[in-house]
Amino acid sequence: xxDDKTNREKGIKMKIQKQNIWNTMAYLGCIFLVSFFMTxxxxxxxxxxxxxxxxxxxxxxxxxxxxCILATLYFYIxxxxxxxxxxxxxxxxxLICYSTIFIAVLLSCxxxxxxxxxxxxxxxxxxxxxxxxxxxxxxxxxxxxxxVMLAIVMTSTYVLDIENYNIDMIGGxxxxxxxxxxxxxxxxxxxxxxxxxxxxxxxxxxxxxxxGLYSILGHEISFETIGNALLDRLIGSMLAVGxxxxxxxxxxxxxxxxxxxxxxxxxxxxxxxxxxxxxKAPGTYNHCVNVANLVExxxxxxxxxxxxxxxxxxxxxxxxxxxxxxxxxxxxxxxNPHDDLIPEVSVNMITGHVKDxxxxxxxxxxxxxxxxxxxxxxxxxxxxxxxxxxxSITEEQLSNYTYRYNASKPTTKYSALVMICDMCxxxxxxKPPADFDGMRTIVDNVINGKLKDGxxxxxxxxxxxxxIIKDTISEVAMATMHKRIDYDKAKERR
Numbered sequence: 001x002x003d004d005k006t007n008r009e010k011g012i013k014m015k016i017q018k019q020n021i022w023n024t025m026a027y028l029g030c031i032f033l034v035s036f037f038m039t040x041x042x043x044x045x046x047x048x049x050x051x052x053x054x055x056x057x058x059x060x061x062x063x064x065x066x067x068c069i070l071a072t073l074y075f076y077i078x079x080x081x082x083x084x085x086x087x088x089x090x091x092x093x094x095l096i097c098y099s100t101i102f103i104a105v106l107l108s109c110x111x112x113x114x115x116x117x118x119x120x121x122x123x124x125x126x127x128x129x130x131x132x133x134x135x136x137x138x139x140x141x142x143x144x145x146x147x148v149m150l151a152i153v154m155t156s157t158y159v160l161d162i163e164n165y166n167i168d169m170i171g172g173x174x175x176x177x178x179x180x181x182x183x184x185x186x187x188x189x190x191x192x193x194x195x196x197x198x199x200x201x202x203x204x205x206x207x208x209x210x211x212g213l214y215s216i217l218g219h220e221i222s223f224e225t226i227g228n229a230l231l232d233r234l235i236g237s238m239l240a241v242g243x244x245x246x247x248x249x250x251x252x253x254x255x256x257x258x259x260x261x262x263x264x265x266x267x268x269x270x271x272x273x274x275x276x277x278x279x280k281a282p283g284t285y286n287h288c289v290n291v292a293n294l295v296e297x298x299x300x301x302x303x304x305x306x307x308x309x310x311x312x313x314x315x316x317x318x319x320x321x322x323x324x325x326x327x328x329x330x331x332x333x334x335x336n337p338h339d340d341l342i343p344e345v346s347v348n349m350i351t352g353h354v355k356d357x358x359x360x361x362x363x364x365x366x367x368x369x370x371x372x373x374x375x376x377x378x379x380x381x382x383x384x385x386x387x388x389x390x391x392s393i394t395e396e397q398l399s400n401y402t403y404r405y406n407a408s409k410p411t412t413k414y415s416a417l418v419m420i421c422d423m424c425x426x427x428x429x430x431k432p433p434a435d436f437d438g439m440r441t442i443v444d445n446v447i448n449g450k451l452k453d454g455x456x457x458x459x460x461x462x463x464x465x466x467x468i469i470k471d472t473i474s475e476v477a478m479a480t481m482h483k484r485i486d487y488d489k490a491k492e493r494r
Contacts, residue, residue: 034098035067042109043156062155069147081137092255100128101145120236124243126180132257135184142180146173258367263307267314273364283329284320294421294473301472302465312373312414319357343390347383351405369414376415377422378405379455409458416459424473440474
């Protein structure tokens with residue numbers, strides 16, 4: 001039996017390895033096709049002659065060279081790139097990176113040949129990849145794009161004996177690299193679309209004097225030469241911004257990538273689902289807003305995406321829309337429908353909001369991380385109130401299995417944050433603490449209770465994270481639940 005089990009495990013591992021090899025071969029085959037078409041189109045633009053397609057002695061070796069450069073990007077994505085807050089598949093990353101590189105290289109070659117050799121739009125790759133995926137991949141993609149441009153332009157101009165603009169092109173590439181590196185830090189500061197666009201234009205204008213200085217190395221010194229170099233860089237910068245503005249919304253929609261810009265739109269009070277929650281379950285809406293303030297602050301403190309954190313908190317209880325009257329925060333006139341129900345039915349009404357929330361969020365095409373937070377924010381915890389109520393009306397020892405949430409434990413840090421802040425906010429709302437120590441005690445009890453129940457076994461929160469979360473919730477909650485002056489008493493004193 002042990003030998004059979006070992007053989008089965010070896011067989012499964014062999015199948016997985018073979019599948020991974022075939023997947024890698026498929027990816028590399030597609031990358032070679034991209035390299036091939038990118039090369040022949042770019043060479044045709046540089047040569048200004050479509051008959052270059054027949055000259056396989058030029059584009060075939062060059063295609064292999066470009067393929068080798070582009071393949072390094074694939075292996076970086078496959079082996080090294082793990083710096084994404086929102087889970088993005090390897091296929092999506094490859095499609096985003098290679099399509100943006102294709103567009104930038106082809107357009108740069110057209111500008112190089114037909115208009116001006118110094119106008120390079122490679123910085124558009126940096127902006128697109130950084131905003132859609134992450135900063136490290138954006139920087140790496142920029143270096144890969146520059147390598148492809150150098151290979152195509154310098155090799156093709158040498159072999160085809162085209163007028164040599166290499167000095168201008170190399171200058172444009174170097175300045176584009178400097179501009180791109182500045183842009184990665186600009187994007188990292190969570191700018192809005194408008195501020196990001198203006199910031200990019202300003203960086204482009206600020207780096208144009210470098211083009212004037214570089215032009216002196218390859219040409220005679222004259223105002224015309226320097227002016228043309230400055231104009232080239234300004235045109236390249238403006239075109240790069242234009243590509244970014246036009247293509248970013250398309251990429252967001254086509255690849256279903258949730259950038260900070262889209263998440264900010266989703267969290268807007270005018271968002272249809274938010275409006276529906278506010279109209280049908282106003283108490284739940286206010287609760288979600290309060291939880292979002294706590295979750296967002298904690299996300300910033302432990303270096304998570306605050307936009308995604310806020311979105312998870314806003315929609316974690318959206319399933320309560322269906323049966324809003326069964327939840328205390330939405331009940332009016334002191335009437336509680338659970339008074340007329342047996343505990344088993346009440347539990348089903350309460351726990352049902354988790355699956356209802358998943359259904360509603362999927363129908364509204366929300367991010368997977370937000371959907372997981374809605375499904376996991378209670379884990380598989382017991383609904384204590386109704387379990388105790390049921391136990392009080394029977395002499396038998398009841399199993400708590402019937403009175404638990406039928407859901408998964410938090411598998412992301414976002415789900416865990418929502419779980420903690422959701423319970424802390426509810427307890428503080430029911431019985432506001434008198435001071436900071438009381439607030440800290442509530443947070444400690446919530447986190448320690450969830451830890452003992454094993455609710456955080458599947459997420460990646462560390463001991464350091466929990467310490468930061470406790471401090472952050474206590475500080476933010478004290479600020480939001482501060483006391484106000486009793487104006488009636490002040491009038492009596494007068």
